[in-house]
Amino acid sequence: MLWVCLYFPSLALDIFARAWHDEDAAQQFVVASGGNAPKVILANDAAREAGIRRGQTISAALALAPDIVLRDRDPSGEAHAIAQLATWTLRFTPQVSIIAADALVLEIGGSLRLFGGLSPLVTRISNGVKAQGYQAQLGIAPSPTAALLLARAMNAHSIRDARELPCILAPLPLKLLDIDADTLATLAAAGVTTFGQAAALPRDALARRCGQRFITTLDRALARSPDPRVPYVPPPCFSSRLELPVPVADIEALSFGVNRLVHELTAWLSARGLGAVRLSLTLTHEHYLQQRGVPPTHVPFTLGAPARTPAHLIGVLRERLARVALPAPVEAIVLESEETAPLAGRNLGLLPEDEADAAQVPLVDRLRARLGDDAVTLLAPHAEHRPEKSDRTRVARATLQSKMPARKVHKDSESLPEAPRPLWLLAEPEPLQHRLEHAPWALKDGPERIESGWWDGNDLRRDYFVAETPDGAIVWIYRDHRYGVDDGEWFLHGLFA
Amino acid sequence: MNSALATLLSNPAIWRGDDCAPEPATLPSGFAAVDAALPGHGWPQGALTEMLIEREGIGELRLTLPALLRVQAQGRDVVWIAPPHRPYAPALAAAGLDLARFYVVRCHDAKDALWAYEQALRAPECGAAFAWIAAHDERVLRRLQVAAREGKTWGVLWRRPGQRASASAAPLRLALAPRLGKLTVRVLKRRGAELPQPVVVGGLELISKWGEQPEYLSWPNEGPQRAPR
Structure with a gap:
């Protein structure tokens, strides 16, 4: 197992600053704690150059640099950012955990081969984090706790062998570990401030004074005891x-x-x-x-x-x-x-x-984005005798498309009429009457009786003919027999284009 | 012909006035007479074709259907932009078109339609884009022609009856008209020598008994009558 820890020291600042363009980096920017007497939590490079330090009151900071951009700390925004970063790192490994409010650990032992080794993978991770506007410190170690320690200590060495850990971790200050302030104070009073000093103490006595959890944390850092972590699962909605x-x-x-x-x-x-x-x-x-x-x-x-x-x-x-x-x-x-x-x-x-x-x-998406969601349509024949109702238009959409199985299409094509159908159908049938005045129209095919629809009130009884007009167009016309046979009017309904 | 001369003439750098310029890619139209009149023996893939129709309903779309089938067989889409009437699905399906790869785009105004047409011509997934747009501006046509060339798309710009255009950037312009119950195609412009005689297209008949003596319909008696022999 090999773990890489991504520690985001300036997360509180980055969640605001990442919405900025690069040229805005010169702007002095400070995140304040909020509340009655707000203090500086984090300041960007430009603000630090002006002398603004962590822990200063905001009034002091404003005295130093009156033009600073000020934001109150947003803990929920930070939590969201960590979750989003965890989602993003799932592309490198399936095992990602949020180990602290501002740190992630990734198990990369299984991904090394896919990404061509440790250093290409680490370069990819750190470049990706930077591209998203975050600053991260990386630590690589055989246990998650050790990786977190190394990341916080800005130790760029990648430790792959657990036997190196005691030697590497020994000089690191204990306060880098997530342990409570009382334990830290107790140990500091005894002169124990580094990891090596604490690890060298007798375990029984240490457990009595600082609790079993502290011993476990030390063991986990040294990869001597199992270090289970809850894997991160991306949320169901974005x-x-x-x-x-x-x-x-x-x-x-x-x-x-x-x-x-x-x-x-x-x-x-x-x-x-x-x-x-x-x-x-x-x-x-x-x-x-x-x-x-x-x-x-x-x-x-x-x-x-x-x-x-x-x-x-x-x-x-x-x-x-x-x-x-x-x-x-x-x-x-x-x-x-x-x-x-x-x-x-x-x-x-x-x-x-x-x-x-x-x-x-894709073309369809570009067209829809500009022309509107219903601008691009797909057609389909529909099993229905009435010509006006025997086709369906649907908006070209992914879900609808997948719902239409191939079998159904086949069935539709079986139900296609035998007689010829025009490629253009007129929106409304046009009465013929006066068009026939000058020269007769030749009836080429027909009649095809279509009588249907009594059940929904739109019933029709028509005799359809394929006709040729005197000027050479082939059209689809019908005689309306709704009110009796052979006395109805003639209509133009389609063009054999 | 002298064999030395034949060798010389087969050099691709030599172009003779009586034949057509080579077309990079063409789409067989499915009609031998039409193919013979078109440079490269087919509709140009990667160029704009302008079709001037004398009136609607003379078989102008049926003329293009075999080529559209071929476009879909290549795995590319067919897009119709701003059609003047309702494209009738049963007829399209009966012709064998795959309606899942056949998009109809409706636009609110001519500007949107032109934009959509250019996008369709440029898109690699679109193999044939038909548009019914009154575009006469020389610059617009040139732009569309460039888009068709880049997207390797067969673009057809339909000129409805009454829409006369003078000069055009489309490398192929055809005038379609009916004559004696058949569709004739007159080549107004092509990359090659002029073709004075219109081409008569056979094989567009809707029904087998097309040539039989028909009944006639006239007004005011309004009934189908057997024509006098």
């Missing part, structure tokens, strides 16, 4: 919210945030083996406007087939968003999955061009 650094009034400027959310969504989809069918994007407007009753803008969109390629979803969303008129500036974006369908994994292409091809947004 919902993610991104706060924007400043309210945005321009749709184009939203794309950066939308891209971030789509990447989170695709990570969730692939972790659960699903493809998105129906999604909804909610644009929350500024707080004071909400109180005045401006509702958030909902942008629902449906895909032609289950999809989870980021390029595909982003392409569809961009088209969809281009047609949205914003009533007010947007403060936050929320992306939710409303309907999903199972989507099997796809084999990767052998050549890079294969991938480029697959990343294209």
